[in-house]
Amino acid sequence: MVVKLERPILVGGLGLSFSLWILQSWQDSIVQVGEFGLLSTLAVGGGLWLWQQNRPKASLESLDCTPVDxxxxxxxxxxxxxxxxxxxxxxxxxxxxxxxxxxxxxxxxxxxxxxxxxxxxxxxxxxxxxxxxxxxxxxxxxxxxxxxxxxxxxxxxxxxxxxxxxxxxxxxxxxxxxxxxxxxxxxxxxxxxxxxxxxxxxxxxxxxxxxxxxxxxxxxxxxxxxxxxxxxxxxxxxxxxxxxxxxxxxxxxxxxxxxxxxxxxxxxxxxxxxxxxxxxxxxxxxxxxxxxxxxKAEAKNWLNQIRCDRATPIIEQYQWIAAATAFANPVPALDILATAAINAQMVVDLGNIYQQKLSLEQAKTVAGTMGSLMLKLGLVEISTKAVSTVLKSNAITFVAGGLVQGVSAAYLTRIAGLSLVAYFEQQEIALNSGNALNLDTLRQTLQKVFQQNQQMAFLQGFVNQGVKRLLPQTQQVVLAGVDQVIS
Structure with missing residues (x-):
């Protein structure tokens, strides 16, 4: 359609406002431009405004569909x-x-x-x-x-x-x-x-x-x-x-x-x-x-819900195994992933649920790939700092053994398990080998799952679960009493 400038006073006012803004922004520099420069600025401002008004809107391809046989x-x-x-x-x-x-x-x-x-x-x-x-x-x-x-x-x-x-x-x-x-x-x-x-x-x-x-x-x-x-x-x-x-x-x-x-x-x-x-x-x-x-999508959603219900206990089992291992043998934070957070047997078990048949060797490849991605994305460091922040709210539990390493290992194992579940839910056919992973999709899935499980409320609840599992019951009672006396 032809654009009609039916409000010249408004247009002039906008142009003048634009020019005054330029003058104020450039301050002393505009003085050196001179009369010709000022007119040029006005012309450029007006030209930009007109170009914006006449710029064609986004087009759409033909509405014709492609009928199938x-x-x-x-x-x-x-x-x-x-x-x-x-x-x-x-x-x-x-x-x-x-x-x-x-x-x-x-x-x-x-x-x-x-x-x-x-x-x-x-x-x-x-x-x-x-x-x-x-x-x-x-x-x-x-x-x-x-x-x-x-x-x-x-x-x-x-x-x-x-x-x-x-x-x-x-x-x-x-x-x-x-x-x-x-x-x-x-x-x-x-x-x-x-x-x-x-x-x-x-x-x-x-x-x-x-x-x-x-x-x-x-x-x-x-x-x-x-x-x-x-x-x-x-x-x-x-x-x-x-x-x-x-x-x-x-x-x-x-x-x-x-x-x-x-x-x-x-x-x-x-x-x-x-x-x-x-x-x-x-x-x-x-x-x-x-x-x-x-x-098909509706049926797949129901199927994924059934499989997720079966996968959740497996993830929880391996996350606490990883936590106990790291708690008993504390290691530097960046080595947690290599020792406990990703377990090849968990990959095999989750693959069986989602009809993704993987050998133990293939599962080790998948586990190593996920571990490498987690390190590159900085998830290990971020999660360790987050767990430390929560534990610091209670100074007594914070210094108790390898709690930071243990809870961090459990948290990373959970993220890995949930990421695998989300990844497997998207698959149509079984994986033939560990190298068949789509790294771009897996990376995006990891980031998304990590963000979804990073809320402070979830972390506090998860850390509390970890403390209860890793510390003996009598030690928890003593520490809680000491903490109350100190506070």
């Missing part, structure tokens, strides 16, 4: 079935199995679905209901019985019982999306279109209520939309504004009345007809694949 959809269903079967094998009586299997059966039937589902969505008061009414009453629906229109709740409403995420989840089940707007795209609308694009969902951007703009504004706005989003952009006027009609009679009298123009939906119906004829069945397969991927 039947074989691809069937493959996605098979992958979902494999995860469901694995869940049944590891938790035979899991409460979600019946629901998951019902959804799987439904997906197989979806492959032969003839009806094309069209979601009509957008913000509030963009004309969703009116559009469906016009399409149904125009006779077009009778020519396209395969197309079923379904309106969604309005998007972008802060005060609503249905959040945008729930609405977009419904939209994801449709084959085609009609996304209605009343003017230029907002950033939120643009982000929503990006989500449809990322989900490989066929989308038509509908510029509705175009009749409310003057002819030149309408053309300019439509051109801007088509430039930002090439392809699949149509203009409509579902409920045109009544226009005044004036008729001059032969006797010189004039008659005036308001006339309701017919809805303008030609571009939209042509686009829908083309989509239905050229891509109809493939769009159904694409939607089926999208649902299969979502079903």
């Amino acid at each position: 039947r074989a691809t959809a069937e493959s996605a269903i098979a992958e979902a079935e494999a995860v469901i079967n694995q869940l049944a094998q590891e938790a035979e009586n899991h409460t979600s199995l019946n629901t998951l299997r019902e959804k799987l059966t439904y997906l197989s039937l979806e492959l032969d679905r003839q009806e094309i589902k069209v979601a009509v969505t957008g913000g509030k008061a963009v004309g969703k209901s009116s559009l469906i009414q016009v399409l149904n009453s125009s006779g077009w629906q009778e020519k396209q019985p395969k197309l079923h229109l379904q309106e969604t709740a309005p998007l972008f409403q802060e005060t609503t019982d249905k959040p945008d995420a729930a609405i977009l989840a419904e939209v994801a089940k449709s084959d085609v999306v009609l996304f209605l707007i009343n003017g230029d795209l907002t950033e939120t609308e643009h982000q929503t279109l990006q989500k449809f694009k990322a989900a490989n969902q066929s989308t038509i951007l509908v510029f509705n209520k175009q009749d409310q703009y003057l002819a030149d504004e309408r053309a300019s706005l439509l051109l801007a939309l088509q430039q930002r989003i090439p392809g699949n952009v149509v203009a409509t006027a579902v409920s045109p504004v009544p226009i005044k009609v004036r008729k001059h009679e032969a006797d010189g009298s004039v008659q005036e009345w308001m006339e309701q123009p017919a809805p303008d939906i030609t571009q939209l119906t042509q686009q829908l007809n083309a989509v239905s004829a050229q891509q109809g069945q493939k769009l159904v397969w694409t939607t089926t694949m999208r649902k299969a991927v979502a079903l």
